[in-house]
Amino acid sequence: MFNLKKYRKKSPWILHYNAGSCNGCDIEILASLAPKYDLERFGVVNTGNPKQSDIFLVTGPVTLRSRERLVELYMQMPEPKVVVAVGSCSCTGGVFRDMYNVEDGVDRYIPVDVYIPGCAVSPELIIDGLVQGLEILEQKTKEMEKPLKLFKESTCEEGIVNRRDTALKVGKIDEKN
Amino acid sequence: MSKKTINIPLGSQHISLLEPVRFKFECENEKIITVDSDVGFVHRGIERACTTKFKFDAIGYVVARVCGLCAITHSLSYTAAIEKLLGGEITAKSKYLRILLLELDRIHSHMLCLSHTCENAGFEAMFMRIMGDRELVMEIQELLTGNRIQFDYISIGGVNRDISSEISKKIIANLYEVKQRALGYMDEFTNNWSLSLKFKGIGALSLDDAYMLNAIGPLARASGLNIDVRNEIEYLPFDEVGFKMQTHRDGDINARNLVRLNEIINSIEMCNNILEGLPEGAIFTKLKGKPKGEAVIRFEAPRGELMYYVKGNGTAMLERVRIKTPTFSCIPAFSHIFVGENYADAPAILASFDPCLSCTAK
Incomplete structure (x- = not known):
């Protein structure tokens, strides 16, 4: 029988959403999926579908127009789920703090499990954060049971x-x- | 055949998109009839913050955060505008170092675009190959500036870090490797049969349309339009380091890819020329005073012409900073190209434009 609990840890699927970032962190996420850093050795697959994903990578301070979509994507993801805030601006607002069209940080709208600082984030830190996110995912799975x-x-x-x-x-x- | 049309949205969150943009395609069977685009999802209000929140000497680092891919062009344009207002002359060495980083940035941006186009056309292996080779460029950028993406290398009066002989040796070695790989891709993009099905003759823009719709950057050069700001400006000595215009006639996705590949090879030549004849001297001159008056500066970002307008009134706060970005000017051409194509080709066509929405919305 197909055992979902066992394989969820071995193959976490990620959903990536850009909530107003400068592209820097997004291309670092792409770079960490590419051969040199190779995030795929942890079984990570980049999906575009919130209903199939376990880890939610958010970049950017939340702009006014993207916040509805951010919450919507979060709500569509099935439990257990882990939210990773990638980059200084998604943690605290960064340089964009107090600009008129920006909400400072992702955690004003959705609960964040792992914060990854840096402008722009280096791929090593992204891998580190995701591996930490995996542990949290496992804990949450146990908690649900x-x-x-x-x-x-x-x-x-x-x-x-x-x-x-x-x-x-x-x-x-x-x-x- | 029915005349009924279907509306298909692409975005704002989609697997083939790095950034939020929404296209509404109205399709009749497979063909796209009309396109509606919405680009304002990432508007943050940087222009306003530049005049209220930050002082003029910090803005160079703030406008770099307009876009991560062409960060260096943004900070360079702003810095050049301020230097024009302050009226100082920077050293020759810092000018050449600025061109060096500008061209390295262009190489990695073009490689990202090529790999993304391949991924959206369904050629995952090529995506992995190009992204793997792109790390060679990222490595030397990290060596030269200390960071992979947001460099913060250019400051008012010069550059922040000096180059040593070991670094320049490493740059030359890595660029030689990149050039060999780029020639390999050139072969792949011209001769691979399955790539030609996805790229040749698809998403074509004619020369007249490119001229009429005000296309710029690689999009226009692939249609045969001779526009490149590097050919027209005199702040930086592009003609001394061996700049050559790269154009193509076809105007389809394949032509855009080949133009980008040729530009990569030309940029590598320019970098080698710079490192060969780098003059001795200081990398920084202190400029005094506060900006007063107006200045307009244009530069060639990886995607086309970038324009900065800066107005100062003699205090530390500026009166106006206006940024006109390349993707914004290209949107009419984008919408024109989509009409008449198959919906299945839409993600690949979109990636071949190399759109930068965080530039567009600021």
């Missing part, structure tokens, strides 16, 4: 049952008690 347990009673207000905040992952309940 843990069963949920109800730790308090659901409340009932005006005839509507509210189960909000009643479920926690098994490990977290032990911490709580």
Whole structure:
């Protein structure tokens, strides 16, 4: 039987989106996929399809027009997913900070797992960040497999049952008690 | 045959695109009838920030972030404009070093475009080969300037790093290697049968159309139009280092590829000439004063003519910085070429223009 969990770690597929960067980081991502740095030895394939990808590489400070598309792409990716912010400007805004059409950094809109600094990022750092992202991906996969347990009673207000905040992952309940 | 048309969008996020741009193709069966393009996704507001946020001596490094591929041309154009306003003369050695880096940047940008065109045509192996050989150029850029992409090499009054004899030896050795590879690609692009199916006679632009639609850069030179800013300006001594105009007649994707390959070989010759006869002297002269007045500077970026207009009023803050980028001027020609082609060829045609949208939107 085809075992998805096993192969996800061996072959993470990446989705790349340019949210207003200067192209510098984008061509470094291409260069790290090319023979000298060869990101493909980790099984990485560059896809254009958010529904098949595990790692989301975002470059650039988020411009006003690209933020909807950024969130949309993030929402379309299946769990577990890892977001990697590539470049100084996607981490903090960089030189573009406080320009009128720019939101400073990706983490204003989507949660970021790995930050890679540098203007422009060197391919070594991209490989380093992606390998770290792989570990996080594995952790997230394990986290998803843990069963949920109800730790308090659901409340009932005006005839509507509210189960909000009643479920926690098994490990977290032990911490709580 | 029905007359019904279908709308197919390409972008803003697509596997064949490095940057967000949206094309709306209206297709009748396989043929594209009309094209609508939207290029403003990466607008950041750099022109405004240049007049409000940064002082004039820092802007050279800010405008380099307009585009990562032609970063050196942007900072060079801005610096040349400021030097014109301040009225100083820079040393001969720094002029030659500027041309050296400009041509190295052109080589790596053209190689990226060639590999990307091959990838979008479906020839993945050629993409890998050219990207692998491109690392030879990136290596010497890193040696010369300290960084692979955003160099920050040019400052007002000269350049920031000197060149040593070991570095120039390494540059000559690597460029010799690149030249052999480029001649190999030339053979591949002219004689490979499966590449010819994807490239020859596809996306053609005639000479008249190129003239009428104001095409510039390799796009115009592939159609036979003799325009190259390197031929027309006098700030940098391009004619001394052996610049030759490269043109082709066909105007299709294949012609654009061959023009780019010929330019790579010409640029390598220019780099070798510079390194052979590099004059001795300082690399930096201190220029005093604040910019006052107006200056217009043009340079040849890898994609065509780049124009800077700078207006200063005698204070540290500038009054206006206007950037006119090559891709912006070429958009009418792009839209014209798409009409009448098959939709399946659209990504390869788009890559052969070598569009730079972060330049266009600034």
